[in-house]
Amino acid sequence: MLADLALVGFGHVGRRFARLLDERREALARDFDLTCRVTGIATRRHGAIYNAGGVDAVGAAGLLEAGGTLAEAGAPAGVTGSHDVIVRLAESPAALRVLVETTTLDIGAAEPARSHVRIALTARCHVVTANKGPVAFAYRELSALAEGSGVRFLFEGAVMDGVPVFNLVRETMPTVRIEGFRGVVNSTTNHILTALENGEAFAPALAHMQAEGIAEADASLDVDGWDAAAKAAALANVLLDGGVTPRDVDRTGIGPDTASWAREAMTRACRVRLVASARRGSRPIVRPEELPQDDLLAGLRGMANALILDTDTLGRVVICQLDGGLTHTAYALLSDLIAIRKGCAVAAGV
Amino acid sequence: MLADLALVGFGHVGRRFARLLDERREALARDFDLTCRVTGIATRRHGAIYNAGGVDAVGAAGLLEAGGTLAEAGAPAGVTGSHDVIVRLAESPAALRVLVETTTLDIGAAEPARSHVRIALTARCHVVTANKGPVAFAYRELSALAEGSGVRFLFEGAVMDGVPVFNLVRETMPTVRIEGFRGVVNSTTNHILTALENGEAFAPALAHMQAEGIAEADASLDVDGWDAAAKAAALANVLLDGGVTPRDVDRTGIGPDTASWAREAMTRACRVRLVASARRGSRPIVRPEELPQDDLLAGLRGMANALILDTDTLGRVVICQLDGGLTHTAYALLSDLIAIRKGCAVAAGV
Numbered sequence: 001m002l003a004d005l006a007l008v009g010f011g012h013v014g015r016r017f018a019r020l021l022d023e024r025r026e027a028l029a030r031d032f033d034l035t036c037r038v039t040g041i042a043t044r045r046h047g048a049i050y051n052a053g054g055v056d057a058v059g060a061a062g063l064l065e066a067g068g069t070l071a072e073a074g075a076p077a078g079v080t081g082s083h084d085v086i087v088r089l090a091e092s093p094a095a096l097r098v099l100v101e102t103t104t105l106d107i108g109a110a111e112p113a114r115s116h117v118r119i120a121l122t123a124r125c126h127v128v129t130a131n132k133g134p135v136a137f138a139y140r141e142l143s144a145l146a147e148g149s150g151v152r153f154l155f156e157g158a159v160m161d162g163v164p165v166f167n168l169v170r171e172t173m174p175t176v177r178i179e180g181f182r183g184v185v186n187s188t189t190n191h192i193l194t195a196l197e198n199g200e201a202f203a204p205a206l207a208h209m210q211a212e213g214i215a216e217a218d219a220s221l222d223v224d225g226w227d228a229a230a231k232a233a234a235l236a237n238v239l240l241d242g243g244v245t246p247r248d249v250d251r252t253g254i255g256p257d258t259a260s261w262a263r264e265a266m267t268r269a270c271r272v273r274l275v276a277s278a279r280r281g282s283r284p285i286v287r288p289e290e291l292p293q294d295d296l297l298a299g300l301r302g303m304a305n306a307l308i309l310d311t312d313t314l315g316r317v318v319i320c321q322l323d324g325g326l327t328h329t330a331y332a333l334l335s336d337l338i339a340i341r342k343g344c345a346v347a348a349g350v
Numbered sequence: 351m352l353a354d355l356a357l358v359g360f361g362h363v364g365r366r367f368a369r370l371l372d373e374r375r376e377a378l379a380r381d382f383d384l385t386c387r388v389t390g391i392a393t394r395r396h397g398a399i400y401n402a403g404g405v406d407a408v409g410a411a412g413l414l415e416a417g418g419t420l421a422e423a424g425a426p427a428g429v430t431g432s433h434d435v436i437v438r439l440a441e442s443p444a445a446l447r448v449l450v451e452t453t454t455l456d457i458g459a460a461e462p463a464r465s466h467v468r469i470a471l472t473a474r475c476h477v478v479t480a481n482k483g484p485v486a487f488a489y490r491e492l493s494a495l496a497e498g499s500g501v502r503f504l505f506e507g508a509v510m511d512g513v514p515v516f517n518l519v520r521e522t523m524p525t526v527r528i529e530g531f532r533g534v535v536n537s538t539t540n541h542i543l544t545a546l547e548n549g550e551a552f553a554p555a556l557a558h559m560q561a562e563g564i565a566e567a568d569a570s571l572d573v574d575g576w577d578a579a580a581k582a583a584a585l586a587n588v589l590l591d592g593g594v595t596p597r598d599v600d601r602t603g604i605g606p607d608t609a610s611w612a613r614e615a616m617t618r619a620c621r622v623r624l625v626a627s628a629r630r631g632s633r634p635i636v637r638p639e640e641l642p643q644d645d646l647l648a649g650l651r652g653m654a655n656a657l658i659l660d661t662d663t664l665g666r667v668v669i670c671q672l673d674g675g676l677t678h679t680a681y682a683l684l685s686d687l688i689a690i691r692k693g694c695a696v697a698a699g700v
Contacts, residue, residue, distance in 0.1 A: 027525045162664050164522035171521040172514035174688045175377045176681075296670065299649045308672070313681050314512050315673025320646065322658070323665025331526075331663050338524045 001033055001341065004094035006040035006050075006125075007057065008082045008116050009102035010064065013130050013157075014041075016330040017100060018057035024334060034341045040089055042082035044103070047071050050079040050088045082116055090123035096340060100333055101129035107226045107246060110137040121145045121153060128336035130157030130329050136230040137245045139237035152340050157332030159185055159231045160305050163321040166238055167335060169309070176313045178239040180279035183307035184300050185231045187324050188215040188222035189254055189274040193288075194301050196262040197271070202255065214303070224253035225274065225286040232276040232284040239309070240280045252287035265290045271298040279310075351383055351691065354444035356390035356400075356475075357407065358432045358466050359452035360414065363480050363507075364391075366680040367450060368407035374684060384691045390439055392432035394453070397421050400429040400438045432466055440473035446690060450683055451479035457576045457596060460487040471495040471503060478686035480507030480679050486580040487595045489587035502690050507682030509535055509581045510655050513671040516588055517685060519659070526663045528589040530629035533657035534650050535581045537674050538565040538572035539604055539624040543612055543638075544651050547621070552606040564653070574603035575624065575636040582626040582634040589659070590630045602637035615640045621648035629660075 005021075007014050021028075021036055028034045038057040040050040047070040049055055060073040079085050082103075089097050099120035103113050110133025117127050117134045121142060129135075134142055135155045146153035159165045169178060184190055188209050195205035206223065209215035221227050229249035236242030254274060262272040270290045275297060278284035291298040296318060300306055306320040321328070355371075357364050371378075371386055378384045388407040392398040397420040399405055410423040429435050432453075439447050449470035453463050460483025467477050467484045471492060479485075484492055485505045496503035509515045519528060534540055538559050545555035556573065559565035571577050579599035586592030604624060612622040620640045625647060628634035641648040646668060650656055656670040671678070 024525050031525065163667050164518065167522040168514065168518065172517040172685065174685060175374050175381065293643070294649060294651060296646075296649060296672070299644065299646060301644060306668075314671070314678050315675070316671075317513050318656075318668070318670035318672060320668035320670070321664070321666075322646070322668060325665070328664050335522065335524060 001035070001096060001344070002094045003034060003036045003096035003098055003337070003341070004039045004089060004092040005036055005098050005100050006042070006085050006089040007038060007100045007102070008042045008085060009104070010041050010043045010046070010061070011102065011104065012326055013329050014100070014102040015061035015064070016326045017102065017333050018061050020327065020330045020334055022058050028338070032338055032341050034338070036337070037094070039092060040079065040085035041070060042079070042085040043070060048079045048081050048085050049073055050085050052088070052092065082112065083119065086116060086119050086123065086125070089120070090125055096344065097125040098337060098340065099125050099127045101127060101131055102333070103131055105131055105133050105221070105227070105230060107221060107230065110134055114138055117142055117153065118145065121149050121151060124149045124151055126151045126340050128154045128333050128340070130155070130333055132158040132230040132234055135237060136233040139234070140243055152343060154336035154339060155234070156336050157329045158234050160307065160319070160321045161324050161328035162331035162335065163319060163328065164335070165235070165307060165319060167339060168319055169239060173311070173314070176311050178309055178311055180277070180310040181235055181239065181307055182275055182277040182297065183305070184273050184297050185276050185305055185307065186222060186228040186274055187303045187305060189228070190300060190304065191302050192223070192254065193258070193262055193272055193274065196259045197266055202259050223255065225251045228274055228276045228286045229284070232278060232286055236278045236284045240278060242278065242284065244284060248283060250283050250285045250287070254288050258288060261288070261290070269293050273297050273300065351385070351446060351694070352444045353384060353386045353446035353448055353687070353691070354389045354439060354442040355386055355448050355450050356392070356435050356439040357388060357450045357452070358392045358435060359454070360391050360393045360396070360411070361452065361454065362676055363679050364450070364452040365411035365414070366676045367452065367683050368411050370677065370680045370684055372408050378688070382688055382691050384688070386687070387444070389442060390429065390435035391420060392429070392435040393420060398429045398431050398435050399423055400435050402438070402442065432462065433469065436466060436469050436473065436475070439470070440475055446694065447475040448687060448690065449475050449477045451477060451481055452683070453481055455481055455483050455571070455577070455580060457571060457580065460484055464488055467492055467503065468495065471499050471501060474499045474501055476501045476690050478504045478683050478690070480505070480683055482508040482580040482584055485587060486583040489584070490593055502693060504686035504689060505584070506686050507679045508584050510657065510669070510671045511674050511678035512681035512685065513669060513678065514685070515585070515657060515669060517689060518669055519589060523661070523664070526661050528659055528661055530627070530660040531585055531589065531657055532625060532627040532647065533655070534623050534647050535626050535655055535657065536572060536578040536624055537653045537655060539578070540650060540654065541652050542573070542604065543608070543622055543624065546609045546612040547616055552609050573605065575601045578624060578626045578636045579634070582628060582636055585626070586628045586634045590628060592628065592634070594634060598633060600633050600635045600637070604638050608638060611638070611640070619643050623647050623650065
């Protein structure tokens, strides 16, 4: 089965996805009868290309990284931005048409990602995204739109990179009801808290994260808890039918003051962690909490993330990511793409 | 779609499964278009029944628990044991025919479970089992048999009860290669080790587990590491293409001597845990290990289990079960049943 893909957003994640797709080409064909062809790429600052016969996404990634623009990638002109690229994708005759959305999070209104997703779903294109915005701000609207169009809206990469969270619940825990969750879902703040415990001060610990490219240039997304709040909203919307946005999350971040608390907690054999939590029917919460050391979340160091799901059938089930990174997020997009392929087979078979 | 089920083994797990099936009847019909009918039940000591029109499995569970026998369940006679029940299942005209195998583990040769599974797969019946034996002793043979017959052989309940391990890898981590694993997979020994850390002696800690029905009457399965070895073999066979049996596992259990080690370890801020591990191409190992407290496995208390999967794409991914129990194991069978239903749709659709 042929899938035409439009990559909207072509930063670190989008480019890593293009390469991963190439690396796994053989496995996709062999194990899932899936052949993927990238037909369009749209970036914010480096132009857009579309070619119904396919573009060289790996070559384009190299060009951009060498300081070039998409115009040099040799594809015909005629598209000027993300909107054009999605419209052209919708005209593809391929069995599967998929928007791969990897623009960065806008915590104000999830734009332009939300519009990209809406346009694609309306045009009966499937959507996979690593952007938390659309699912955190507009899950009900977009999932209803996807259902009405007979396509999928998937976002495994929105929480804990490629480690399955949404796919875990949907694919492996059928008929199980999730009652709530607690988790450490932001790597930057966890890394900073670990550094504070080791005696570093807040500002250098944050600067270190930014220098390593782990923290956002705009640190407030991480340290003020907005990233965790977007993830908490996404989890609450999908797992608990929350109908919330990140602005509905009761949110407290971390700051220079947290350093003394983090070190004092250790003298009580406790750890301070930025915890995101929610119960069915309640407002999600993001705040630093002092946890006893036998709390699984207290044991998370550095980049590690974990989510404890409280279920009606299996008690508490925990999924953890001990390592994180670009490849993981790119893999989340790939696993969603495979879920779409498998879902097509089911839809045809039932 | 109608599924006829034969329950072979009708102890605590089998009876809890019969009730869970009844409790989830509506969700199975609504979400998966799946109607399950129990047509046969076979026990070791309380007889066997079969009725092509269906038997009252919940009623039969109540009868047995009240000290009765299956003969009183009112189904026509004509079957004398598990073999007859599977043969009758194979004659069913239902779209899905499924053996639900829940006999207890035989660590010598996995019998009679292995024969039950073999007969059913040969007769083109699907198999779901919570018994570790068949997958630990004969995964290659039985999975090849299933493939040749065009049916499924599933065993989610063999490791970590209903918390997804095999389904996690198969359904949510497509194209990912597992390179190895480390885990705490036996609840009884973890409970005993926790009790030793709290100052209890070995014998009373074990007796306590047996009184609560957590440890096997034959304690050697747990404390000598045989249960963990069977799980390690099952994991190695499925995730690492191991081709091993529990006898190939390099196995060390725990005993009265472990008490002083467990307490000394705590003075070094460490914990002793019974760890099951394997790498691709190597012999699995089960042995008590002294772990630093920042090892996630060191933090597991009481009944908690965890498995760390070492992957080529996602680094280390961890799945934990903080609570365990009968309902969890029964749910594993149900989730396998749903996987069979979903797989049928895929097979028809591709």
